[in-house]
Every structure is written in C-alpha cells, then in structure tokens.
Amino acid sequence: MSDPRPDGQKLVLVTGPSGAGRSSAIHVLEDLGFEAIDNMPLTLVPRLLDGAASGRPLALGIDARNRDFSANAMAELIDALTARSDVSVELLFLDCRPEVLLRRFSETRRRHPLAPADAPIIGIEAEMDLLLPARKRADVLIDTSELTPHELRAEVERWFAPESGQRLAVSVQSFSYKRGTPRGIDMIFDCRFLANPYWEPALRALDGRDGAVQDYVASDPRFAAFFAKVLDLSELLLPAYIEEGKAHLSIGFGCTGGQHRSVTMAEKLAHALAQAGWQVSIRHRELERRASLPPDKH
Template identity: 50%
Template sequence: MTAPPDPALDLAIVTGLAGAGRTTAIRALEDAGWEAVDNLPLALLPRLAEAGGDRPLAVGIDSRTRGFSAEAVIETVAALRDGALVAPTLVFLDCADEALIARFAETRRRHPMAGVDDAAQGVARERAVLSALRERADLVIDTTDLSPHALKARVQQELARPGAPGLTVSIQSFAFKRGAPREAEMVMDLRFLRNPHWAPDLRPRDGRDAAVAAYVAEDPLFGAFFARLAEMVLMLLPAYKQEGKAYFGIGLGCTGGRHRSVATAEALAARLRAEGWRVTLRHRELERMRGEREGGGR
C-alpha cells in the first residue's frame, strides 16, 4: 500500500510597511511553536521552505531584504504554491501613515526609505513600492489601532493553526467615525438599524449582551437584511475558496462600533460557523476601549 504524501509545509511570509509590526508578528508565531526566520534573503526562501521540517515556518521579509522587490516576492510565492510541497500564506502588515510617522518619532528611528527626508516621505515611498504586494496578499492586517499585545493575539488567532488548510473568514465590527478596516474585502453599513445607544438601559452595554442583540434583531429591517447578507456570503465563500483564497475579510460598521455592528458580527459569525466555515471574530472598538482603560486612557 502506497504511503500518503507528506502534508505541505505551512509557510507564513510576513511582510509590510516598516513600523507596522513585522517583528512582533514573527515573534508571535515563534511563541506559537513556528520556526521563525527574519530578514531572510529572498533567494534563499525556496530552498529553506522546500527543505521541509516538523514545524510550520514563518519568514519575515521587507524592503531592506536582499533581493527584495514586490514582483520577486509575488513570483516566489506563486512558484512555491505551484510546487505543492509548501502551503504559503502571504501576510501584509498595513498601518495608517500618521500612525507610522508617530511610531518613528517615538522611537527616534529613521525610516529605511527616508534618506535625508522626513519619515512622511519614506512612508510614502515605501507604500508605493509595496502597493502591488499588498494587493496580492492572502491576509492584510491593519495595525493602526493595535498594541503589540493585541497584534500578537491577532496573528496567533489568524495563523497559529498548523495543518488547517482552507478559507478563513475574518469578521470585524467597527465604527465608521474611525474609518473602515483597510483589510476587509466586504464592508456593510449598519447605521440604518435602530440604535441601542438611545435606549438608556442599553447604552452602557455592547452588542454581545443578549438584550442589546435582541433590540437590534427586533428592528423591522434586520431579519430580511441579515438573511440576505448571510445568503450572499455563503454563496461567495465557496467561489473564493475555489480560487485558492486563504482569507476573506468582512467589516460590519455602525456609528460607534459598540452595539449594532457588534451584535450583527456575532450573529454572522455564529451562522457561518454553523455552516462549517472557519471564522475569526474581532470587535475593533471594544478592543480599543479596553486598551485605553488598561493604559490609563493614553
């Protein structure tokens, strides 16, 4: 009897904008049991990946890596995927310009593409260089509002699942006043639903609370909207999976990101999980408020 082929090696290629948290992401995977290599020359990546191993592999590369170009990274990932020995996931860490500039000012480090210019010029240059890479990434993580601890948890939630191939649906609730999530492929505006903020008993709670969820669900438009939303997502996911997409991001937004978006995100995650899909769920504004409380409001 012929032995089954060895499973493909899980490989996370972590890249992104300088200051967006690549080193933190690599360390998060290392803490989760991955073999981690940072700043590997791009030409050595196929040889290292195809050598195999008994642990998944995380490799960090950026614009300073020897032999780096967005096109070269894209071609390398495509070749690894075609070889069938490796299951690569290209992870891109993004961040708003103003947050990156503030991080470089805080650490007093020079941006690698700034030269004699200020950090803003360096960020703009690097964003242009990496734009094609971001478009081709399997997973984009926006670190603008993430502390190092929150980024570590997010990376482990999304990636630390050795041997779990297939499509992951990433659902995120958010507040429109703070901007839509940059990594979402689909964004839905829930501000047409009645707002629990104006119900005094519900205002201090959030959408995870049963009373808040019931209030949102009792809106006359919610039932039909949610049924169509779930139907559309469930129709699209098999097609995205067939195309080889590893992640599909859904953003659900309302005014404050605490009530309507949270309740709907919880409901959609439960529905997709019941249908057998792997789902990660994040409530961006609740995380931000918790971080502000823990940090004394900073």
C-alpha cells in the first residue's frame, strides 16, 4: 500500500469488472465516512484533487465503460497520483472469476455493457483484458467470486475502516462444513463431536439462538470443558493480537448443518467476550442464507 501522508488527501480508487461488486464496495466506503463518487472519468480526477484537501477521505469508482478509460490512462493516473506529495492513493480492485460473472449476468438477465449485442462472456473477457494492468497494480485485491454481500462488506471494512478507540474488533461466526469454511477466519473450532439437537424432533426446526437448543448442547458432558478451553484460549490470544498490531480477529465454529451446535458455541463465546469488555460482532452464515431464501427453498 501507499505510504500514509497524514496531511494530504486520502484517496481510494475502486475498479474491477462489471458484476464483481464495485458499486457495493463504494457504498460500504461511503458508510465508513468516505466521500464517494462512482463512474468518475479519469481525466476529472486530477481536477477534483486540486485545491485544499477534503476533510474526508475520497473513494472514486472507475468504470472501464467510461469513454476516456484505457489501460494506459489508468496507469498514468496512478503514477501521477503516487508522485504527488499531497495525496495518499490506494487502488482497490474487485475481482471475480469469469464463470461466476457469467452466472451473475445470466441470473439478472443483464447485457454486458461492453458487448450489449453479443453473449455476455464476450464482454466479460474483453473487460478483464482491459483491466488486467490495473489488477496487477492493485494495493488491495478482493476476489468476490464466493463472497456474499455481507462478506464483501466485512472485507472492505477490514481494509478501510478508520481506526477508533477500540483497538481490536472480534468477529464470531458459525457455519456448516457442508458449504465449506468461510474466508478470512483466524481460528476455527469443529463442534461436530457435541450432541446434535437435529436428532431431537422438538428441537430440529429451532437453532442455537434458542435457549432449549443451547441447554441441549450444553448438556453434553464434553461441552463445559470445551467451552472453557476455547474461552481461555481466546482471552489469551486477544491481547497478543493487540500487541502484534492487529485490528481484527475472526473466530469460527463449524458443525454439520450450521444451525445448532456451531450457533450455540458462537452465541455463548460472543456473549462471554462482550461481557469481558471486547467489541464483538456475531454472524451465523447458514441462518442468514436460510432467511434470504424463499419459504419453499428452506
């Protein structure tokens, strides 16, 4: 990344192929306090930066569809901005695999902006070739191929959220091993050895946020010792992460379906850490996914 220049204008250029999440990333940056402008022509960027620095960091979306966009123009702009003593510039590139982009265009039935009269894959390949030099120069590259909107937000926040008085943010997550482990998790604990409420008809439709499910999981003779060791390890490592200069720590719990045991552990650990004064966020990947599906898909 660029060396910080505290007295200059902080600038994040955001680009990437259509459908990879550029606009979503810009919205996240706006929520983080950036002054955000999407579809900014390259030739206007230097003019925008002339004069006194803004009191807020800037996030500019660069779209390959703009008529003044070219690989050379993008490279020249980055070089010119990097050479300026009054600007601290970073390039955020939102990447995505071609087959995933093709699926996204097919699902939305959108035409690709670079090939409106042809098959979307033609436009996808042309745009990725056009953006390749920018991709190589990215300070931060986020591959959104497997990311949900929630995960993309978390990734952008991880890189660009301003520092505050809280020195470490802790994220506790639950997930199903059937759908793979989440990206960006620092520590993962397997809960599949614990008693499974799924096999109890009265508990099957509930999840680990429910007291009855938590009581059932906690009744496993191995639960108390397991939870105590996980909490003890977390409390041991959190200060160490601060000493190392880390801003985030992600702890994940996995089970078969991501509904009962992992959710119970995530809820209980998040509560214990919050009670101890840590800033904790909690996320249940599979429960979020279920909530977003139509009723007949649950």
